[in-house]
Every structure is written in C-alpha cells, then in structure tokens.
Amino acid sequence: NAGVTQTPKFRVLKTGQSMTLLCAQDMNHEYMYWYRQDPGMGLRLIHYSVGEGTTAKGEVPDGYNVSRLKKQNFLLGLESAAPSQTSVYFCASSETGTSYVHEQFFGPGTRLTVL
C-alpha cells in the first residue's frame, strides 16, 4: 500500500512555463484535495474533488486547473507559472462518510520554485 504519492518531488520552472503535478492514491478514496503550503500560512486548499469526473474550487484556485479523470488520480496544472506560485504542494485523499468525517491522508509534497 503506497498510500498517496506525488510526482515530481521537486521542480524548477521559469515564469510562463506550464507543468502538471500528478497525485495518485491506492486507497480507493472518493475525496481528493490539492493544498499549497507557504511559510507562516499553514495549508490552503486550491481545488478538490468529491469523485471521479468532479472538481471544485477551494480557497486559492486562481492560476491552477485540475482534472480527475480516474478515481485514483488527481492532476494539478499550472498553465503559466508565476513566482507567486513558488510553494510546497500537497495532495491528500480521504474516505467519504455520511455521519463521520475521516482524516485526510497526505502525500509527501512537491517543492516547486518559479524563477
């Protein structure tokens, strides 16, 4: 059981370049999330998905797009990277629960630098 994995672990981009971060989970979770972590600000939700084929905006969605074509994968795209997107990106997943809230399982993170 690999849990939640993220690819790549590190990346350096130039302003204006595009890239896609891949998140994969093998726990059959319905819910998946993308967060960014910046110094002194905790984690902030970018986008999330409640199931295959669905996505929704979180707190800081501008400049990002996502897709959930397969249940186990959640992709985060940057179409035109900006220095303000320099951050550590975390993917997470969790089970559904009608009367119970499950914890989120996090991936190891991707450190992205935009020059």
Place this chain on the structure above:
Amino acid sequence: AQKVTQAQTEISVVEKEDVTLDCVYETRDTTYYLFWYKQPPSGELVFLIRRNSFDEQNEISGRYSWNFQKSTSSFNFTITASQVVDSAVYFCALTPSVSSARQLTFGSGTQLTVLP
C-alpha cells in the same frame, strides 16, 4: 467562514519538559470536527487526532493529550515529557460536519523545537 488560530509561531523547550500547543477556532457551524497533524522535518503530514464537536471528553494517547473546550472554542494539545523526536510543526485544522467535501481549514502551525 471558518478560522483557526495558532498564536504560538515557535516554541522551544528542553527535553522532558511538558509543552502545550494552543488552538483556537471560529465557526458558525453547530457541528464540526477538529484535527491535529504533525509535520516533522521530513515534510510529510501525519494525522494525530480527530475530535467531534459533540464529544468534549479529553483524550490521552501515551505522552499526548488533548483538551477540547467548546465554551472557549479551543482544542489544545499537550506533550508530556517531550522528546527530541517531537520536534516538528504542528497544525490544528477544522471542518464542518455537514460539508459535502470535508474541506479542512488549517491554522498557520506551531514550530516546536525540543532541545536535548
């Protein structure tokens, strides 16, 4: 809107001291869940505890204990007899019980350093 405040940005203690990490939250929801996560220097986030707003019982797990007080909107975390391996950033987080996607709102974290 929800908000989680961890006023202690950094705490430094000497090994074997007890330390309490504060968490204060704001929410309009009547039912909600609170979480604590640990982020060691390696960077991954590790789940520590989940607490339902219905349940105000304190919880103890080994050297860790949690004090949930709904009246003061606080969910504080105490480490007894701290160890160097406890050095990490600790995050408190909140989600409403009735949210369709269980989005977490995180505090800004407390960096705990335990000195040998």
